[in-house]
Amino acid sequence: MSNAENFTDLGLDPRLSTILDHQGISRPTEIQALAVPTAIVGHDLIASSKTGSGKTLAYLLPTMQRLMRQKALSKKDPRVLILTPTRELAKQVYAQLRSLVSGTQLRAVLVLGGENFNDQAKALGKDPHVVVATPGRLVNHLDERSLFLDGLELLILDEADRMLDLGFAEQLNRINQIASHRLRQTLMFSATLEHAEVNSMAKTLLKSPKRIAIGAANAEHADIEKRFYFADHLDHKQALLERILDTETYQQVIIFTATRADTERLSQLLSGKGLKTAALSGEMSQTDRNKIMDSFSRGQQQVLITTDVASRGLDLLQVSLVVNFDMPKQAEEYVHRIGRTGRAGAKGVAISLVGPKDWDAFKRVESFLQQSVNFGELDGLKAKFKGVKDAPVAKVPKSEVSAAVARPKRVIKAPQDRKNRRTANLQIVSDDGMAPLKKKKAD
Numbered sequence: 001m002s003n004a005e006n007f008t009d010l011g012l013d014p015r016l017s018t019i020l021d022h023q024g025i026s027r028p029t030e031i032q033a034l035a036v037p038t039a040i041v042g043h044d045l046i047a048s049s050k051t052g053s054g055k056t057l058a059y060l061l062p063t064m065q066r067l068m069r070q071k072a073l074s075k076k077d078p079r080v081l082i083l084t085p086t087r088e089l090a091k092q093v094y095a096q097l098r099s100l101v102s103g104t105q106l107r108a109v110l111v112l113g114g115e116n117f118n119d120q121a122k123a124l125g126k127d128p129h130v131v132v133a134t135p136g137r138l139v140n141h142l143d144e145r146s147l148f149l150d151g152l153e154l155l156i157l158d159e160a161d162r163m164l165d166l167g168f169a170e171q172l173n174r175i176n177q178i179a180s181h182r183l184r185q186t187l188m189f190s191a192t193l194e195h196a197e198v199n200s201m202a203k204t205l206l207k208s209p210k211r212i213a214i215g216a217a218n219a220e221h222a223d224i225e226k227r228f229y230f231a232d233h234l235d236h237k238q239a240l241l242e243r244i245l246d247t248e249t250y251q252q253v254i255i256f257t258a259t260r261a262d263t264e265r266l267s268q269l270l271s272g273k274g275l276k277t278a279a280l281s282g283e284m285s286q287t288d289r290n291k292i293m294d295s296f297s298r299g300q301q302q303v304l305i306t307t308d309v310a311s312r313g314l315d316l317l318q319v320s321l322v323v324n325f326d327m328p329k330q331a332e333e334y335v336h337r338i339g340r341t342g343r344a345g346a347k348g349v350a351i352s353l354v355g356p357k358d359w360d361a362f363k364r365v366e367s368f369l370q371q372s373v374n375f376g377e378l379d380g381l382k383a384k385f386k387g388v389k390d391a392p393v394a395k396v397p398k399s400e401v402s403a404a405v406a407r408p409k410r411v412i413k414a415p416q417d418r419k420n421r422r423t424a425n426l427q428i429v430s431d432d433g434m435a436p437l438k439k440k441k442a443d
């Protein structure tokens with residue numbers, strides 16, 4: 001937690017602190033204490049923030065403050081665009097935003113892939129002030145001219161590292177070129193700032209940004225207890241897993257495996273032991289994956305088994321226990337996996353099983369965490385394997401550096417592009433520059 005006692009200390013409009021108070025949120029988290037004052041005075045920002053640190057409010061509060069206090073640059077175009085890598089995260093952000101705008105005249109729209117395009121185009125035609133979107137579908141709307149971003153004032157990238165890992169660089173560059181108002185402010189959030197592509201994208205998107213790094217990589221997830229056990233072979237790992245599930249206290253657990261075959265085998269094993277288990281497979285359709293995630297999030301299963309590939313594009317939910325049945329190939333993936341636990345100050349446990357095949361991956365994680373790791377033992381399940389002595393320490397793989405693209409010139413649209421646009425003269429800001437927060441009651 002931060003030193004700031006309350007949100008008004010950060011320069012936040014008292015009306016917003018009142019809304020937060022009603023939600024039981026009264027003391028800023030560390031990322032909020034640093035990001036909110038920086039963002040509300042208009043600086044561009046690149047911030048590292050782990051899942052569960054309160055990062056969503058760290059950018060939604062400056063969003064709200066801008067909408068409430070500053071005059072719009074355009075009466076038609078959205079003022080704020082929030083991009084997230086996954087539909088699930090976009091939905092969570094939208095829900096949090098709705099809780100802030102409810103009771104105001106501000107309109108927010110959610111634009112996700114896989115949903116009806118025309119309905120979204122209709123909603124965008126009603127001149128929303130804020131759009132929360134995944135990048136692919138947003139670019140479709142730009143292509144179809146159901147959305148214009150000339151007047152965009154604030155561009156926010158949440159989990160920028162994941163967006164780039166998922167291959168959205170091209171879409172982000174397009175959006176950056178189109179939303180080219182010279183007064184645009186840009187905020188970029190990423191689980192890690194040690195990501196070459198994130199830094200390269202930041203150079204393209206941000207103007208003299210302030211940098212906020214909440215703890216170094218080794219200090220991240222301080223509220224997550226990380227445990228490691230040696231394992232000799234597959235059967236040994238299974239025995240360790242069964243013991244862990246018998247002895248740990250948890251409501252729900254996510255288990256990560258290296259292969260789909262292991263996911264299926266473990267799913268059968270654990271279902272056979274009476275645990276309500278769901279497995280995500282990389283071959284499932286998005287609809288089936290969403291169904292599984294929905295039922296897991298409603299608590300209908302205790303155990304979710306997945307590979308990194310199968311869980312790509314899904315924002316896995318918060319649980320108190322994560323088990324790495326196999327170590328992830330990339331050290332950064334370890335951070336993503338264990339970030340599913342320990343949200344907003346709650347304690348989480350991340351247990352990793354390390355066999356001979358996991359050794360190189362384990363060393364990469366260890367050097368990434370910059371922490372020496374102690375291995376635990378479970379009674380009767382002691383491993384003979386104790387690591388590989390004097391093996392060369394593998395380096396943390398650096399993502400490929402994509403060439404920094406110079407900020408392109410403003411794209412000026414031909415007047416006929418805008419011919420068919422709605423001309424509603426929407427009064428969203430009152431004469432003193434303050435947006436009316438409460439709807440006027442009928443007399």
Ligand code: AMP
Pocket residue numbers: 024025026027028029032050051052053054055056057343344
């Ligand atoms: P996030 O990191 O944005 O996903 O937030 C994780 C959770 O923390 C969400 O459920 C938020 O509602 C909650 N949260 C955010 N900020 C605060 C705060 N200052 N105090 C207490 N809870 C918070």
